[in-house]
Amino acid sequence: MRIATPPWTPSPGPSQSVALEVLINGPISRSEIARRLDLSPGSLTRLSTPLIEAGLLVEVEERVDGRAGRPSRPLDVVADSRHFIGMKLTGNGVLGVTTDLRANVVATASAALDSRDPDAVAGVLAELATRLGGSVPSVTALGVGIGGLVSDHAIVTSAPFLEWSEVALGTMLETATGIPTVIENDIVAFTEAEHWFGAGRGLDSFAVLTLGAGIGYGLVVHDRLVVNEDSGIGLVGHWPIDPFGPLCPAGHRGCARSMLTQAAITQAVSTALGREVGYDEALDLAVAGEPAARRVVDDAGRGLGRMIAAMANLTVPERIILGGEGVRLVDVAGEAMHRGIAEDRDPRTHKLDIVATPGDDTEWCRGAAVIAIQRYVLGRRL
Amino acid sequence: MRIATPPWTPSPGPSQSVALEVLINGPISRSEIARRLDLSPGSLTRLSTPLIEAGLLVEVEERVDGRAGRPSRPLDVVADSRHFIGMKLTGNGVLGVTTDLRANVVATASAALDSRDPDAVAGVLAELATRLGGSVPSVTALGVGIGGLVSDHAIVTSAPFLEWSEVALGTMLETATGIPTVIENDIVAFTEAEHWFGAGRGLDSFAVLTLGAGIGYGLVVHDRLVVNEDSGIGLVGHWPIDPFGPLCPAGHRGCARSMLTQAAITQAVSTALGREVGYDEALDLAVAGEPAARRVVDDAGRGLGRMIAAMANLTVPERIILGGEGVRLVDVAGEAMHRGIAEDRDPRTHKLDIVATPGDDTEWCRGAAVIAIQRYVLGRRL
DNA sequence: TGGCATTAGTTTTACTGCAAAAGTAATTCG
DNA sequence: CGAATTACTTTTGCAGTAAAACTAATGCCA
Numbered sequence: 001m002r003i004a005t006p007p008w009t010p011s012p013g014p015s016q017s018v019a020l021e022v023l024i025n026g027p028i029s030r031s032e033i034a035r036r037l038d039l040s041p042g043s044l045t046r047l048s049t050p051l052i053e054a055g056l057l058v059e060v061e062e063r064v065d066g067r068a069g070r071p072s073r074p075l076d077v078v079a080d081s082r083h084f085i086g087m088k089l090t091g092n093g094v095l096g097v098t099t100d101l102r103a104n105v106v107a108t109a110s111a112a113l114d115s116r117d118p119d120a121v122a123g124v125l126a127e128l129a130t131r132l133g134g135s136v137p138s139v140t141a142l143g144v145g146i147g148g149l150v151s152d153h154a155i156v157t158s159a160p161f162l163e164w165s166e167v168a169l170g171t172m173l174e175t176a177t178g179i180p181t182v183i184e185n186d187i188v189a190f191t192e193a194e195h196w197f198g199a200g201r202g203l204d205s206f207a208v209l210t211l212g213a214g215i216g217y218g219l220v221v222h223d224r225l226v227v228n229e230d231s232g233i234g235l236v237g238h239w240p241i242d243p244f245g246p247l248c249p250a251g252h253r254g255c256a257r258s259m260l261t262q263a264a265i266t267q268a269v270s271t272a273l274g275r276e277v278g279y280d281e282a283l284d285l286a287v288a289g290e291p292a293a294r295r296v297v298d299d300a301g302r303g304l305g306r307m308i309a310a311m312a313n314l315t316v317p318e319r320i321i322l323g324g325e326g327v328r329l330v331d332v333a334g335e336a337m338h339r340g341i342a343e344d345r346d347p348r349t350h351k352l353d354i355v356a357t358p359g360d361d362t363e364w365c366r367g368a369a370v371i372a373i374q375r376y377v378l379g380r381r382l
Numbered sequence: 383m384r385i386a387t388p389p390w391t392p393s394p395g396p397s398q399s400v401a402l403e404v405l406i407n408g409p410i411s412r413s414e415i416a417r418r419l420d421l422s423p424g425s426l427t428r429l430s431t432p433l434i435e436a437g438l439l440v441e442v443e444e445r446v447d448g449r450a451g452r453p454s455r456p457l458d459v460v461a462d463s464r465h466f467i468g469m470k471l472t473g474n475g476v477l478g479v480t481t482d483l484r485a486n487v488v489a490t491a492s493a494a495l496d497s498r499d500p501d502a503v504a505g506v507l508a509e510l511a512t513r514l515g516g517s518v519p520s521v522t523a524l525g526v527g528i529g530g531l532v533s534d535h536a537i538v539t540s541a542p543f544l545e546w547s548e549v550a551l552g553t554m555l556e557t558a559t560g561i562p563t564v565i566e567n568d569i570v571a572f573t574e575a576e577h578w579f580g581a582g583r584g585l586d587s588f589a590v591l592t593l594g595a596g597i598g599y600g601l602v603v604h605d606r607l608v609v610n611e612d613s614g615i616g617l618v619g620h621w622p623i624d625p626f627g628p629l630c631p632a633g634h635r636g637c638a639r640s641m642l643t644q645a646a647i648t649q650a651v652s653t654a655l656g657r658e659v660g661y662d663e664a665l666d667l668a669v670a671g672e673p674a675a676r677r678v679v680d681d682a683g684r685g686l687g688r689m690i691a692a693m694a695n696l697t698v699p700e701r702i703i704l705g706g707e708g709v710r711l712v713d714v715a716g717e718a719m720h721r722g723i724a725e726d727r728d729p730r731t732h733k734l735d736i737v738a739t740p741g742d743d744t745e746w747c748r749g750a751a752v753i754a755i756q757r758y759v760l761g762r763r764l
Numbered sequence: 765t766g767g768c769a770t771t772a773g774t775t776t777t778a779c780t781g782c783a784a785a786a787g788t789a790a791t792t793c794g
Numbered sequence: 795c796g797a798a799t800t801a802c803t804t805t806t807g808c809a810g811t812a813a814a815a816c817t818a819a820t821g822c823c824a
Contacts, residue, residue, distance in 0.1 A: 014810080031772055040812050045774055069771025070819040205608070219697070221603040226587070228698040230731045235695040240688075240726060243625035306622075313617040314696045315601070316610040344622060349612045396781085413801055422783050427803055451800025452790040 008056065008082075008377055014039065016378075018047045019056060022075050023101065023377065024196050027060050029072030048075060055081065077101055083136035084376070085129055085179070086369025088186060088361070089146045090213070091116075091161045094125060097365040098132045098139070103197045103373060107135045108362055118167045126176035133179075142179045143372030144169065145186035145364055147214065149232040153182045153375065182375045185232040189367030190323065191218030191225060196370055199321045199355045207317040209308065210324030212359075213263070215239070215256045219315055239310070241303035259303045262326045268296040283332045301333025305340020312345065312352055319353040327359035390438065390464075390759055396421065398760075400429045401438060404457050405483065405759065406578050409442050411454030430457060437463065459483055465518040466758070467511055467561070468751025470568060470743070471528045472595070473498075473543045476507060479747040480514045480521070485579045485755060489517045490744055500549045508558035515561070524561045525754030526551065527568035527746055529596065531614040535564040535757065564757045567614040571749030572705065573600030573607060578752055581703045581737045589699040591690065592706030594741075595645070597621070597638045601697055621692075623685035641685045644708045650678040665714045683715025687722020694727065694734055701735040709741035 010016035014037070021033050030044040039047075051057045052075070059073045079100040086103075087096040091113070098107040111128045113121060125144065133139040146169075148159030154170030156162075173181040191208045194200040200208075204223050210216035217236040219226040238248065238255040245254020246268065258264050262279040269282040272292035277285065285293035308320055322330050330337060341352065357363060392398035396419070403415050412426040421429075433439045434457070441455045461482040469478040473495070480489040493510045495503060507526065515521040528551075530541030536552030538544075555563040573590045576582040582590075586605050592598035599618040601608040620630065620637040627636020628650065640646050644661040651664040654674035659667065667675035690702055704712050712719060723734065739745060 029772075041773060042775080042813080043811065046810085049774095067771075068769070068821045070773075070817095072772060205610075217696070221608055222606050224604050226603055226698060228587075228700070230698060230728075233728050233730050235698070235728060235731070238726065238728065239692075239695065310621075310692060311696055313621065314599070314693055316608060316612060316617070318610070344620065346612075346615050346617060346620065348615050349617070411801075423802065424784080424804080425782060428781085431803095448792085449800075450792040450798070452788095452802075454801060 010051065010056075012379065014043070015047050015051065018044070019051055019077070020377065022057055023077045024201060027074035027076040029074045031072060033075075079104065080106075082140040082376070083133075083138065084369045084372045085132050085139055085142045086189075086365040086367065086372060087125060087128065087142070087144045088364035088368060089121070089125070089144060089162075094128055095361055095365055096128050096132050097362050097369060098136055099366060099369040099373075101373065103193060103366050103370050105362060105366060107132055108365075116162045116164070118164065118169065118172070121162070122169060122172040122176060125173055129173070129177045129179065139179050141372035141376045142173065142177065142181045143189065143368035143370070143375070144173070144181065144183045145189040145368035145371070146183060147186050147234075150183050150185050150188075153184060153371075156183060180372075180376070182371050184368065184371040186364055186367065187216035187218045188225065188227065188231065189371045190216065190364060191220060191367075192374060193363070193367040193370040194218075194321050194323075194357070195220050195225065196374070197366075199319065199357060203318045205315070205317045206319040206321055207311045207315055208321045208323065209236075209304075209311065211260055211262075211304075211322070211326035211329055212324035213261060215260055216324065217311075219317070221315065221317075236307070239307055241306050242299065245299070245303070254303070256303070256307060259300050260307075260326075260329070265296060265300055265326075265329070269293045272296065279326065280328070283328055286332050297329065297333045298336040300329060301336030302340035302343075304329065304333070305337040305342075306344050307340075308337070308352070308354065309341045309344035312341075312349075319355060321355055321357060323357040323359065323363060325359050325361055327356050330356045392433065392438075394761065396425070397429050397433065400426070401433055401459075402759065404439055405459050406583060409456035409458040411456050413454060415457075461486065462488075464522040464758070465515075465520065466751045466754045467514050467521055467524045468571075468747040468749065468754060469507060469510065469524070469526045470746035470750060471503070471507070471526060471544075476510055477743055477747055478510050478514050479744050479751060480518055481748060481751040481755075483755060485575060485748050485752050487744060487748060489514055490747075498544045498546070500546060500551065500554070503544070504551060504554040504558060507555055511555070511559045511561065521561050523754035523758045524555065524559065524563045525571065525750035525752070525757070526555070526563065526565045527571040527750035527753070528565060529568050529616075532565050532567050535566060535753075538565060562754075562758070564753050566750065566753040568746055568749065569598035569600045570607065570609065570613065571753045572598065572746060573602060573749075574756060575745070575749040575752040576600075576703050576705075576739070577602050577607065578756070579748075581701065581739060585700045587697070587699045588701040588703055589693045589697055590703045590705065591618075591686075591693065593642055593644075593686075593704070593708035593711055594706035595643060597642055598706065599693075601699070603697065603699075618689070621689055623688050624681065627681070627685070636685070638685070638689060641682050642689075642708075642711070647678060647682055647708075647711070651675045654678065661708065662710070665710055668714050679711065679715045680718040682711060683718030684722035684725075686711065686715070687719040687724075688726050689722075690719070690734070690736065691723045691726035694723075694731075701737060703737055703739060705739040705741065705745060707741050707743055709738050712738045 010019050034041050034044045057075045060076045079102040082101045084099050087094055093112045095110045097105045099105050109132050111124050149157040151157050156164050156167040156169050158165050170181050170183045200206040205221045208218035215237050237257045238252045242254030246258045248255050248258035266279050266282050270276050286297035392401050416423050416426045439457045442458045461484040464483045466481050475494045477492045479487045481487050491514050493506050531539040533539050538546050538549040538551050540547050552563050552565045582588040587603045590600040597619050619639045620634045624636030628640045630637050630640035648661050648664050652658050668679035
């Protein structure tokens with residue numbers, strides 16, 4: 001029989017900071033935590049002991065560092081002491097994952113959406129949550145990522161792709177599942193996942209750009225996400241990147257949406273070749289040297305590069321993280337991208353640190369799970 | 383006889399926070415400070431009393447608020463208890479101001495530069511500092527703003543307009559004047575002035591764009607300036623704002639430098655009219671409806687608007703502050719600017735809060751003085 | 765092999781700085 | 795004129811901290 005896990009008790013303050021430090025920065029010794037949080041060694045003993053007794057932290061076996069002195073006893077969180085569900089809602093369906101406290105995916109599932117009616121959608125989500133929760137002892141919290149404006153971590157203010165406005169999805173799901181639920185904008189969720197557990201971990205600032213069905217943008221500065229009331233609208237979708245590019249439905253010429261989305265690239269290649277091709281096929285053709293595909297992909301890469309240059313120039317991040325389902329473009333058009341960056345970057349600037357995350361669909365779900373984790377770990381005051 | 387002013391003793395911690403709150407947020411009651419810093423009323427008595435006894439703060443006469451209850455006794459800093467000098471260094475000369483602790487200008491002076499030799503320049507600056515310091519009892523610190531890369535608040539790493547690199551201007555001036563000296567990039571200084579005492583006061587985030595001899599950009603997010611090792615290079619000077627615009631010396635078509643600087647506008651208007659005109663005359667002609675000038679100014683305004691849209695989209699600031707010697711462009715081309723903003727902003731976004739600061743040359747000097755004030759008030763740990 | 769240096773972590777102690785609570789002050793409103 | 799309200803002060807006790815002394819576990823070196 002499994003002993004019930006105690007709640008994440010640490011209230012805001014040094015005790016919570018210690019727990020967070022361990023959660024985010026992996027196994028870490030008491031002395032290292034003391035250095036980072038600027039606390040005395042004595043305080044660290046005092047603060048860590050109750051966390052260990054509560055079963056939240058454990059001492060892992062010491063690693064031999066080869067240095068002189070007593071070896072450290074790194075602390076780590078018991079990652080599978082709690083589990084979370086993260087879901088990504090799109091127009092066609094829902095994809096979901098179960099994760100542990102460190103946002104490692106332990107199960108995956110999906111469901112189709114027949115209707116856009118809020119109640120029907122909530123029903124599908126709840127059913128999926130039940131299915132995902134079956135593989136773990138208990139689910140601590142549920143996070144849902146959605147492309148649109150979300151307020152109070154609970155209400156979908158506006159989600160054009162579902163034709164929703166002011167839908168209290170959070171409450172609906174909490175009622176249906178009995179699991180504490182947070183709703184969040186998908187890019188915010190993705191960015192927070194990179195922030196806590198991804199390529200942005202430990203950085204003071206970074207920017208995120210996602211490629212896929214749409215173009216997403218997130219920013220962390222001074223170790224905190226940058227948001228305002230317009231976040232979630234999709235501010236960079238119509239970013240002008242090529243004055244001679246194709247038109248988008250809103251009448252912008254050569255905007256990000258008309259050149260960088262998967263649909264834009266497949267359409268441009270399909271039109272040029274006179275036959276329907278998929279996204280991966282379009283990129284394959286470019287790799288193989290097919291001239292039209294190559295040109296479309298290079299134009300996109302160059303535009304992407306100029307967009308990255310703009311982000312770098314205006315927000316001076318330590319790193320730029322590229323992600324999303326369509327991120328393979330970065331591999332295929334890397335050279336064009338770097339040319340695009342060079343066009344709009346002063347040659348005296350330092351080289352940009354650009355990393356691409358896996359373009360797996362479940363990354364969006366992990367993001368939603370991270371929002372649930374944050375909400376749980378930090379308390380209601382997110 | 384004037385009693386010697388005690389040093390700004392508060393060491394980092396709540397005491398310093400209280401002093402800062404009063405310095406930046408004007409006369410403010412103890413209870414209001416307690417609310418803002420999340421301290422108890424008792425703590426505020428304890429913390430403010432020694433600051434008052436030290437002569438740093440004073441109680442100003444209460445303002446009648448009409449509300450019930452005991453009236454508050456607002457605290458204020460003794461602004462003219464200390465004075466600072468701020469200077470702006472350009473290729474032709476130096477402009478300087480003397481200010482009080484709140485960066486109010488109390489004197490102005492300038493000097494020409496005959497030579498770009500570091501020692502000669504330092505001599506001119508020191509002489510100017512002596513002149514500026516004559517009107518006040520004593521000078522607490524000196525700040526110098528310079529268009530280029532500055533490290534450690536002391537060394538001019540690179541200043542192309544003076545053909546300087548690795549000039550230890552800070553030490554040179556401290557030796558020559560005996561006044562603690564800080565060197566800082568001019569845009570950083572300008573932005574900090576807005577942050578503490580200008581249109582950015584009290585905001586969590588804002589962006590600054592200056593127009594003049596060059597294009598400057600500064601950003602504050604989460605109440606702190608955003609900088610990295612590339613800040614000071616002038617990252618936005620070559621921002622592409624019009625694919626059909628004129629060429630800049632670096633070969634960029636329609637970049638900010640080629641369309642928004644004073645030189646760009648006067649040149650474009652002069653060329654069109656076949657005679658030399660100055661900046662103000664060019665703007666006057668545009669106001670009067672002269673077609674070529676109108677077109678040049680409107681093109682610039684539109685480009686400025688698109689640049690503002692880019693800043694707003696990527697950094698979601700609460701406010702955008704426009705400044706610099708050439709800021710009159712904003713008045714003359716306001717309509718075109720707003721059209722440019724609308725082009726690249728999603729119509730669903732909230733209206734941007736845009737303010738223009740006076741285009742006085744001395745604003746740059748105030749900025750430098752603010753850096754000196756910050757360095758003094760916060761201690762060496764800036 | 766034993767001492768020494770080094771680093772990690774614990775225990776003890778004393779103290780700072782805080783909030784909470786109770787008290788005082790100064791005003792408006794009825 | 796007193797009740798309500800808000801601002802500030804004084805008093806008190808306590809929680810969390812650092813500092814110091816101590817224990818522990820390793821590598822290094824003679």
